[in-house]
Amino acid sequence: MSYKNLGIIGGGQLGSMLSSAAKKLNIKTIIYSDDINAPAQNFCDEFIFGDYNDKKKIIDFVSKVDVVTYEFENIPFETLNEINQIKTVLPKPSINRLIQHRIAEKDFINKLNIRTTRYVEIKKKSDMETLKDFLPGILKTTTMGYDGKGQYPITRLKDVEIYKIDFSKDYILEKLVKLKKEISVIVTRFDDKKLEIYEPIENSHKNQILKFSKIPAEINEKLFEQSKDWAIRIAEELKYIGTLCVEFFIDKNENLYVNEIAPRVHNSGHLTINAYNVSQFENHIRAVCSLEKIPLKKLSNAKMINLIGDEIEPYRKNIKLNENEFFFDYLKKEVKKKRKMGHITTLI
Ligand code: ADP
Ligand code: MG
Numbered sequence: 001m002s003y004k005n006l007g008i009i010g011g012g013q014l015g016s017m018l019s020s021a022a023k024k025l026n027i028k029t030i031i032y033s034d035d036i037n038a039p040a041q042n043f044c045d046e047f048i049f050g051d052y053n054d055k056k057k058i059i060d061f062v063s064k065v066d067v068v069t070y071e072f073e074n075i076p077f078e079t080l081n082e083i084n085q086i087k088t089v090l091p092k093p094s095i096n097r098l099i100q101h102r103i104a105e106k107d108f109i110n111k112l113n114i115r116t117t118r119y120v121e122i123k124k125k126s127d128m129e130t131l132k133d134f135l136p137g138i139l140k141t142t143t144m145g146y147d148g149k150g151q152y153p154i155t156r157l158k159d160v161e162i163y164k165i166d167f168s169k170d171y172i173l174e175k176l177v178k179l180k181k182e183i184s185v186i187v188t189r190f191d192d193k194k195l196e197i198y199e200p201i202e203n204s205h206k207n208q209i210l211k212f213s214k215i216p217a218e219i220n221e222k223l224f225e226q227s228k229d230w231a232i233r234i235a236e237e238l239k240y241i242g243t244l245c246v247e248f249f250i251d252k253n254e255n256l257y258v259n260e261i262a263p264r265v266h267n268s269g270h271l272t273i274n275a276y277n278v279s280q281f282e283n284h285i286r287a288v289c290s291l292e293k294i295p296l297k298k299l300s301n302a303k304m305i306n307l308i309g310d311e312i313e314p315y316r317k318n319i320k321l322n323e324n325e326f327f328f329d330y331l332k333k334e335v336k337k338k339r340k341m342g343h344i345t346t347l348i
Pocket of ligand 1: 117138145146147148149174175176177178179182205208209247259260
């Protein structure tokens with residue numbers, strides 16, 4: 001049996017692209033978001049605005065759907081768990097809880113004998129004093145971070161004073177990896193161990209925000225296979241249902257590390273819309289709604305550029321695109337610095 005009415009928590013561009021993919025499959029989307037201006041309301045069938053703790057509105061949302069998924073991680077576990085008592089939530093709420101906590105996430109990955117950066121938990125300011133061998137490092141809030149938010153590069157202990165860090169929150173201190181490259185691998189896992197995997201994508205960041213992605217990634221065969229192998233092992237271990245992305249670091253000595261896992265569709269996978277027969281969004285819908293799995297076929301190499309802040313403006317003024325270029329406007333009302341406003345994929 002497949003599901004026809006899909007609830008999506010979160011109303012950003014990932015919600016928009018999930019809604020567009022669902023439409024193609026005749027699946028109705030109902031989005032719940034705490035942002036009254038959520039851009040995905042332009043793409044879904046029904047939109048509910050409410051706080052993630054508003055029980056009444058959540059119950060109303062749940063009554064309209066057959067199954068629930070989410071397009072960002074930072075949703076209170078209690079909310080997902082309560083919804084899951086009434087309608088299935090996929091990926092499972094326990095997976096979201098694990099991954100939204102940077103330390104639990106890295107502990108889990110290390111238990112699989114998969115390499116991550118070296119890390120240590122920081123509960124109070126004085127914890128930093130004895131940790132010189134983790135410097136230079138990056139101090140990150142253990143929860144709620146995205147696009148580099150809540151992150152502080154620390155070279156010397158003095159830097160802690162400069163940033164005026166709020167130690168009422170919990171942090172993780174990660175040793176800085178001397179990066180050669182960053183890549184990501186996207187997997188969609190269906191029931192019964194069946195999965196589809198996209199080839200590794202090479203990513204470049206600017207100010208800790210993804211700027212540029214491309215396939216093929218310029219990496220050697222060993223890293224190509226190892227990154228796919230690790231992504232599959234993670235998806236299997238979690239008994240994951242839906243699309244998942246694993247972000248990797250490659251250091252100057254060609255060592256591979258898992259940076260983090262995203263229990264959702266991912267920005268680096270936007271190019272799958274044009275470069276594959278089935279996008280990461282469509283595959284996610286297929287997996288969570290129990291639809292048929294279609295063998296994945298790559299149609300073209302591709303690159304994707306994120307349009308951040310006012311970089312969107314010229315494209316909104318009807319710039320002429322070539323046949324191999326695809327422009328996506330997230331229809332966000334307000335242009336803000338550091339905000340992802342749209343993207344362009346070029347098939348190459
Ligand atoms: P977010 O949740 O904001 O995506 P990430 O942990 O992925 O946080 O960090 C964002 C980016 O910052 C990474 O993609 C990478 O470019 C850089 N970065 C983060 N941690 C490290 C590290 N330990 N070593 C080197 N670069 C890092
Ligand atoms: Mg990241």
